[in-house]
Amino acid sequence: MVVGNGSSIHFWDDLWLGNSSLSARFNRLYHLDSVPNGSIVSKVDNGNWNFSWTRDNAGGRSQQQLSDLLELLGTSNLSDKIDSWSCNIAKDGSFTVKEARERIDRNHLPSFQVDTIVFLIVGTYPLDIDSIVCPVCNNGVETHDHLFFDCNVARDVWHC
Template sequence: MAWAKWDLILASFDKGGLNVGSLKAFNLALIFKWRWRYLMNPDDLWVTLIKSINGDKFEDTHGTSLWSSIVDTCSNIISNELLPGKALKMQVGNGLNTSFWHDIWTGQDKLANRYNRLYHLECNKNDLIANKFVNATWCWTWSRPILSGRNFSSLFNLQNELMEYRLTEAEDQWVCLLSSDHNFYVKLAREHIDNVILHFSSLRTTWNKILPRKDNVFLWRYKHDYLPLHWNLSIRGLDVNTIVCPVCNLFYYLCAVTSF
């Protein structure tokens, strides 16, 4: 007989579980780490080989190969919000290695997606940030003048978003916003995914490190009313002779109160 949902057992202590963690989240976090390695090691031989086959952009991969499956899984993790869209973000320095429209460097999505109307009017869609920011001013190359309407409103919002950005002499680099030191850790990614996909209880788990593990689990089961008492067996459809506690001869609710 199953007393607790498996998702609750896997959930973290803060979510009322036993902090086991799911293998699904662990596997997804390991797959997403390939994206981090791909972005952080652009000059490695294996990255150069993949780029020669699929193109320079991580998202350009299509087909049925193993690498395309990794790319699709990473895209699904973001689209299903298992990890935030800005989990991996380009930290802009001199702007020489960051695509203005195609890289995530401001906000939670690419500018090409958030300002789609302006992107279609752009003449140089592959421009780097350094090409757009000249003499401390943002320079635009539109296919036709933007004077009014929705395009003008989008341009106004874009300029407001970019108002605080200034280029520096430092090189552009990818950072992971899941950790304080901006490195990617599978453990943190797994915990974040678990918090999204696992069910949880409103009762936070109190885990005492001094007590043996089996005692902590027993207290957790008692707190959630998962002990095989006569009353619990009865309400789950089992035929029991009595719901009186065989130890103290009290009814279930009195026994529970006087035991702790």
């Protein structure tokens, strides 16, 4: 998440500062917060971090967590922009289904050395066809059944 004005990002539970939620990293403070589901901006008052605790901080580990949290938060700034999402798949930080699909294809699907065969449904338009011989194996009439069940070359390519 990219923090803008902090109004739509949950302070404790959303991943906005580091690789884990603040509730996981500062569990004692999370349980002391009287508004644990509040947004980032709800924790800011006049530009300063301001928390509302259910009881006074007794020191010890809670005090150390508060110190660590405030040090971490010191690097954060709110702006007038709206909160947004960023994606590390695309170079510009945007997310598209196409880019995600292409990345999955590149990284997880097997690569064949044989050209992919594309099938088109033509309908009732007349076509001039030079040959009805299967262009994949040059052995038999090109039909659906031949290509998917009888053509050894195509069967080797499509076999999973």
